[in-house]
Amino acid sequence: MILKDVRPGAAMIAIGLALSVTACGGGESAEKGKGKGGGQPGQGTPQVGFVAVQPTEAALVTELAGRVTAFESSDVRPQVTGLIRRRFFTEGTFVRQGQPLYEIDPRLYRAAANEARANVASAEANREATRVLADRYRPLAEIEAISKQDYTNAVAQARQAAAAVAQSRAALDTAQINLRFTTVPAPISGRIGRSLFTVGALVSATQADPLAQIQRLDPIFIDIQQSADALLSLRRSLSGQGVVPTTAQVRLKLPDGSDYGQTGTIEFSEALVDPTTGTTTLRARFANPQNVLLPGMFVRARFAQAINRRAFLVPQQGVSRDPQGSATVILVGPGNKAVQKKVTAERTQGAYWVVTEGLNPGDRVIVQGLGKLRPGQSIKPVPAATPQRVEAPKQDGDQTQNPQKAG
Incomplete structure (x- = not known):
């Protein structure tokens, strides 16, 4: 009889209140479960x-730009004026010091040498005549057969004749040297470049352009530019901070990015700073048996300037x-x-x-x-070598942690 009196609207309100109570109870349980876990499911102390x-110890390695410079370089220059008659070398080949390279027309210089030789002979003959005359005047002056002034004049003439001989011999030496200069030798051993003058060209000792250039390529130098700031920083480090100097072994990287097989050593550091670039130059020496490094080539140099022990x-x-x-x-x-x-x-x-x-x-x-x-x-x-244990994250609704609830 009571159920018949309950209206449909009142029944719906009762059902809604029951669902609200259930939802509040479930939310409270979830919050409690989250507090027990201390974070998202599956998370813990990493x-x-x-x-x-x-x-x-760690080396203070520096990589800087460098430029290849010939170990020795010399211009082949004429020291007399004349026409080039012959060239004795092949361009681009190796020449040795003293090897003849050019011949300048020697005829004028040979004639000058012959003339100087004749002048020496004439001066020697005059010297002998004046010496004999002075010797003859000596006893005569002692017995006052001639005046002392005449004897003095004879002695002076003999000395002048001897001086003239010395002058003539010096002129002969000069003429012979100029004659030898008509053959232009190689001043150093090395690889010679192209000839800037051909046979028949007129050359002189005062010209600006050389006949050719010789460069010694083995060994070879690398000029490395280092900023003054970096150099000061290195010196401050060497004064303390556990940094000590070391012998710099230099390795090169060629323009194509490949490594140069040989290692070099730092020869010296210049004691001045370029005012235009603010850099100082370090010079390294390398063996170059295959002539891979050529003067003017840009490379990258990598070397250790010091060792940090801390x-x-x-x-x-x-x-x-x-x-x-x-x-x-x-x-x-x-x-x-x-x-x-x-x-x-x-x-x-x-x-x-x-x-x-x-x-x-x-x-x-x-x-x-x-x-x-x-x-x-x-x-x-x-x-770090210990393998780390990785677990799969817990999924929502996983009941294995609380078997009682699962039951």
Whole structure:
């Protein structure tokens, strides 16, 4: 009888109230379950891999632009005036020091040498006559058979004749030297370039252009330009900071990007700075048996100028950059918390960043598991070589964690 009195609208209101109570109870249970899990399903303390860093020796490697310069270079120049009669060399070949290269018409110089030789003979004859005369006047002057003035004049004439002989011989030497200059020899040994003058050309000792140029290519020099700022920074580092000098072994990269097989050494550094470029020149010496390096060629030189004994080698994946470009690492901090720290890492060495400031011996740098790691987050650190355990995330509705509820 009571059911007959219940109206349909009242029944719908009762059902709605029952559903609201049920929904509130389910929401409260979900919130409680989420609080027990401490986060999204399947999330926990992340496991990260670290490396414990220790100071080590790291070379301060520099790569700079360089230009190839001949070990020796000499212009072949005429020292007398005349017509070129013959050329004795083949362009582009190797010539040795003293080897004849050109012949200048020698006829005028041979005639001048003959004339100078005749002048010497005439001067010697005059010297002999004046000497004999002076010798004859000596006893006569002693007995006052002739005046002393006459004897003095005879002695002076003999001395003048002897001086004339010396002058004539000097002129003969000059003429003979000029005659030898008609054959133009190679001043150094090396590879000779093209001839800038042909047979029949008139040349002179005062001309601006050389006849040819010889360059010695083995060994060969590389002139390397280094900025004055970098040089001052290196010298400051050598005065402290655990940096010591080293013998620089230089390696070259050729213009086509390939490596030059030979290694060289730094010979010296210039003690001046170019005022137009602000750079100083370092000169390296290389063997060049195959003449691969040619004067004027631009190359890249890579060498170590010093060794830092307090550097830390950190795997490259452990170093990142902030928006300002500063290098940062994440360390395992106290209480197994992730701690971010700025470091100085200006260059790499193989698979490592060379860190010169910001780390201490024994610091544990995280190199694995950095994907979603945040500073201050709790972590589970293990050595980097330890395999990390990866679990599949829990799905919604998984009842295995609470078998009682499943029942």
